[in-house]
Amino acid sequence: MEFKKRVIVCGVGFGQFYLRALEKMTQEYELAGIFAKGSDWAKECAQTYQVPLYTKLDEITKEVTDVACVVIKSTVVGGAGTDLAKAFLEKGIHVVQEHPVHADDLSECLKLAKQNKVNYSVNTFYPDLLNVQRFLSLAEKIRKESPIRMIRAECSIHVLFPLVDILGRAAGGIRPWHFELLKPAGKDNPFCIVSGTIHNIPVCLQVQNQLEPSNPENNLFLLHSIALTTNSGNLMMTGTNGNVIWEPCMKKEVDEAGVFRLDKADVFLDLPVFEIAGAAIAETYREMFQKTWPDSIRKSLLRFHQELEAGKQICSDMQYLISATAAWKELAQVIGQPMLIEPYEKKAIRIEEL
Structure with missing residues (x-):
C-alpha cells in the first residue's frame, strides 16, 4: 500500500507555514493543490509551489487529494473553516484542522469522520x-x-x-x-x-x-x-x-x-x-516564521501520517483534546467578551540599543 498521501492546504495566511512544513515532508506527502479565495497572494503561492489553485469546493474530490489541511478560521472565531472541514469529511477526505475548534464542532467532526471512515485531527500547534x-x-x-x-x-x-x-x-x-x-x-x-x-x-x-x-x-x-x-x-x-x-x-x-x-x-x-x-x-x-513554526506543524503532520499508516482512525490525543476544548469554552465564558481597542504604537527595540 502506498502511504505517500496527496494533500491540499486550505488558506494561505497561516497556511503558508503548512506549505513550508510540507516542503520537508516529501516522503510522506505530495502537495496536490491550494484552496483559497483567489487572491494575488494565493495565486503567487500556487505558482511558487507549481500546484493548482482551487477556488470552488466542488473541484476538490477524493480523486484530487487524500488529505485536506484546513487552515482557515473556524466557526468559533467567525470563520468558515469548520464548515469546510465537515464538507471534506463528508467527501471521504482526511482532515487536519488548525485550532481552535468549538467543543460542539469537534464532536460533530469526529462523528462525521467515523461515519465516512476517515481521520480527523486538530493541530494545537504550540505544544x-x-x-x-x-x-x-x-x-x-x-x-x-x-x-x-x-x-x-x-x-x-x-x-x-x-x-x-x-x-x-x-x-x-x-x-x-x-x-x-x-x-x-x-x-x-x-x-x-x-x-x-x-x-x-x-x-x-x-x-x-x-x-x-x-x-x-x-x-x-x-x-x-x-x-x-x-x-x-x-x-x-x-x-x-x-x-x-x-x-x-x-x-x-x-x-x-x-x-x-x-x-x-x-x-x-x-x-x-x-x-x-x-x-x-x-x-x-523572520527566522521563527521561516523555520520554527513550520517545524512545529511538520511534527503534527508526521503524527497524522503515522496514524493513517497504522490504520488508527482516532488519534491517541483526541480524548484529551475534547476535555481541553470543553475547559477552554468554560474559561472563555467566565472571562467574557474581549474589550475592543484601538491600534497602539509599537517600537522595534533591542537591548543593545537602549
Missing part, C-alpha cells in the same frame, strides 16, 4: 514548538519528583485555548477544572484575573482580554508565560519563544543552636540558584 516541548518534558519529570502546588500563567485572549492545552499537559491532565473571574479587564487594566483549578491544581491566570478588530493578531502583549510551583522549586517558561528556567527553592538549615553555618556539607547550598534548560536560540521573528 510542538521546541521551547514548549522542553517545558512540558521537564514538567512531566518534575511532577514525579515533587508535586505541583500552584500554576501561574499569562496569555492574550488570542491564544487562550493553547494556554489551556499547555497547562493541561503540564499538569498531567485537565479534569476536573473550575474557573472564577476575580477581576475583569478594564480601560486602564488590559488583563483580567481568573482563579481556579486544573486537574485539582490551583491556578491563577492573567489574560489580556482585548481585541483590535481591524488587525487582531498585531495588537497583543504576549503569547504565553507559565510558572509551575512545587515543594522543591519553580519551573518557568518565560515566554512561548523564551527560556525555560528551573529555580530551586531556598533551604537554609540551622544547627541545634539555631546557627546557620556555611561550612557544613549541604546539598541544597550547592544547588545553582537557577538553571536554564537548553537555552532558547535568540532567533529573529
Whole structure:
C-alpha cells in the first residue's frame, strides 16, 4: 500500500507555514493543490509551489487529494473553516484542522469522520514548538519528583485555548477544572484575573482580554508565560519563544543552636540558584516564521501520517483534546467578551540599543 498521501492546504495566511512544513515532508506527502479565495497572494503561492489553485469546493474530490489541511478560521472565531472541514469529511477526505475548534464542532467532526471512515485531527500547534516541548518534558519529570502546588500563567485572549492545552499537559491532565473571574479587564487594566483549578491544581491566570478588530493578531502583549510551583522549586517558561528556567527553592538549615553555618556539607547550598534548560536560540521573528513554526506543524503532520499508516482512525490525543476544548469554552465564558481597542504604537527595540 502506498502511504505517500496527496494533500491540499486550505488558506494561505497561516497556511503558508503548512506549505513550508510540507516542503520537508516529501516522503510522506505530495502537495496536490491550494484552496483559497483567489487572491494575488494565493495565486503567487500556487505558482511558487507549481500546484493548482482551487477556488470552488466542488473541484476538490477524493480523486484530487487524500488529505485536506484546513487552515482557515473556524466557526468559533467567525470563520468558515469548520464548515469546510465537515464538507471534506463528508467527501471521504482526511482532515487536519488548525485550532481552535468549538467543543460542539469537534464532536460533530469526529462523528462525521467515523461515519465516512476517515481521520480527523486538530493541530494545537504550540505544544510542538521546541521551547514548549522542553517545558512540558521537564514538567512531566518534575511532577514525579515533587508535586505541583500552584500554576501561574499569562496569555492574550488570542491564544487562550493553547494556554489551556499547555497547562493541561503540564499538569498531567485537565479534569476536573473550575474557573472564577476575580477581576475583569478594564480601560486602564488590559488583563483580567481568573482563579481556579486544573486537574485539582490551583491556578491563577492573567489574560489580556482585548481585541483590535481591524488587525487582531498585531495588537497583543504576549503569547504565553507559565510558572509551575512545587515543594522543591519553580519551573518557568518565560515566554512561548523564551527560556525555560528551573529555580530551586531556598533551604537554609540551622544547627541545634539555631546557627546557620556555611561550612557544613549541604546539598541544597550547592544547588545553582537557577538553571536554564537548553537555552532558547535568540532567533529573529523572520527566522521563527521561516523555520520554527513550520517545524512545529511538520511534527503534527508526521503524527497524522503515522496514524493513517497504522490504520488508527482516532488519534491517541483526541480524548484529551475534547476535555481541553470543553475547559477552554468554560474559561472563555467566565472571562467574557474581549474589550475592543484601538491600534497602539509599537517600537522595534533591542537591548543593545537602549
